[in-house]
Amino acid sequence: MSRQHFDTLDFKILEMLSNNARKPFLEIARETNVSGAAIHQRIQKLTSSGIIRGFETIIDPPSVGYETCAYIGFILNDPTKFDEVVERLKAIPEVVDCHFTTGSYDVFAKIFAHNNAHLLEVIHKKLRLGIGRTETLISFKEVFKRPIPILHENME
Amino acid sequence: MSRQHFDTLDFKILEMLSNNARKPFLEIARETNVSGAAIHQRIQKLTSSGIIRGFETIIDPPSVGYETCAYIGFILNDPTKFDEVVERLKAIPEVVDCHFTTGSYDVFAKIFAHNNAHLLEVIHKKLRLGIGRTETLISFKEVFKRPIPILHENME
DNA sequence: ATTGAAATCAGTGATCC
DNA sequence: GGATCACTGATTTCAAT
Numbered sequence: 001m002s003r004q005h006f007d008t009l010d011f012k013i014l015e016m017l018s019n020n021a022r023k024p025f026l027e028i029a030r031e032t033n034v035s036g037a038a039i040h041q042r043i044q045k046l047t048s049s050g051i052i053r054g055f056e057t058i059i060d061p062p063s064v065g066y067e068t069c070a071y072i073g074f075i076l077n078d079p080t081k082f083d084e085v086v087e088r089l090k091a092i093p094e095v096v097d098c099h100f101t102t103g104s105y106d107v108f109a110k111i112f113a114h115n116n117a118h119l120l121e122v123i124h125k126k127l128r129l130g131i132g133r134t135e136t137l138i139s140f141k142e143v144f145k146r147p148i149p150i151l152h153e154n155m156e
Numbered sequence: 157m158s159r160q161h162f163d164t165l166d167f168k169i170l171e172m173l174s175n176n177a178r179k180p181f182l183e184i185a186r187e188t189n190v191s192g193a194a195i196h197q198r199i200q201k202l203t204s205s206g207i208i209r210g211f212e213t214i215i216d217p218p219s220v221g222y223e224t225c226a227y228i229g230f231i232l233n234d235p236t237k238f239d240e241v242v243e244r245l246k247a248i249p250e251v252v253d254c255h256f257t258t259g260s261y262d263v264f265a266k267i268f269a270h271n272n273a274h275l276l277e278v279i280h281k282k283l284r285l286g287i288g289r290t291e292t293l294i295s296f297k298e299v300f301k302r303p304i305p306i307l308h309e310n311m312e
Numbered sequence: 313a314t315t316g317a318a319a320t321c322a323g324t325g326a327t328c329c
Numbered sequence: 330g331g332a333t334c335a336c337t338g339a340t341t342t343c344a345a346t
Binding site: 014017018019020021022050051052053054055056057058059060061063064065066069071073086089090093094096097098099100101102103104105107108112114135136137138139140141142143144145146147148149150151 | 170173174175176177178206207208209210211212213214215216217219220221222225227229242245246249250252253254255256257258259260261263264268291292293294295296297298299300301302303304305306307310
């Protein structure tokens with residue numbers, strides 16, 4: 001489904017649900033002056049069409065044992081290595097985000113680790129073997145993190 | 157609250173809620189053999205203590221008008237500029253993530269934009285004025301994205 | 313998209329380990 | 330302190346329109 005199939009109701013639903021996945025459907029219904037069943041059907045459609053990817057509980061990483069956050073850039077010496085790098089990254093559960101990029105790096109990933117020692121161990125033992133070069137950016141403070149803004153103008 | 161206050165029930169709740177923020181409390185209760193009220197109380201405590209940061213609906217960025225995703229690294233020429241950069245980044249709703257980092261960059265941010273032209277406009281007009289140098293990594297494919305793993309061993 | 317109805321759920325307070 | 334039970338009001342979900 002592409003974005004031109006949006007209407008104002010879909011937009012309002014996404015806007016309300018974006019930062020509160022547990023907002024009751026009936027509450028959305030009251031604020032939009034439609035029935036609860038209509039909201040229910042819309043959300044089902046938004047989910048089955050892939051616009052809503054899922055409902056996630058945001059958990060504080062340090063509280064569950066992840067004191068270190070880092071980004072790793074890969075500079076590959078061989079274009080055929082892309083898939084190999086991705087496979088390795090997928091196999092590491094602490095890798096939460098992975099992109100193919102243009103610019104300084106070919107592949108770019110975000111990773112959590114228990115501490116700096118654990119991070120370095122993962123990089124040395126699992127990521128830096130015959131695929132080229134890596135560069136690591138260690139975060140010493142997550143200044144902020146928020147969802148993408150849902151803007152009406154983007155959808156007309 | 158620090159992590160040593162966790163017990164197995166908290167862990168199971170976080171594990172179940174992590175990838176499904178709308179999972180009914182009573183369903184969690186049945187799967188853990190405790191009452192719904194106990195789950196309710198636990199989730200309140202996890203939320204008020206900051207371990208659960210919130211419940212977010214994950215929305216497909218291209219579906220809502222964000223075709224371009226990029227990372228921007230800032231190399232500052234003056235340490236007092238940290239706060240200025242953060243203020244500028246906060247003022248741009250499309251910036252979803254911002255870190256202080258060690259390594260190639262001082263500040264590192266993730267941004268969504270309508271398209272490449274829009275991205276470059278934001279970088280030129282709002283980010284690159286007298287704060288040092290920036291480098292941009294444009295993602296041409298998000299290979300995967302997932303939540304941090306909730307592992308029992310991390311919490312004992 | 314709505315109605316209406318059944319099943320299920322969230323949240324509260326008294327009570328009991 | 331933390332879980333349970335019992336209960337009320339709210340919510341989800343479905344079929345029919």
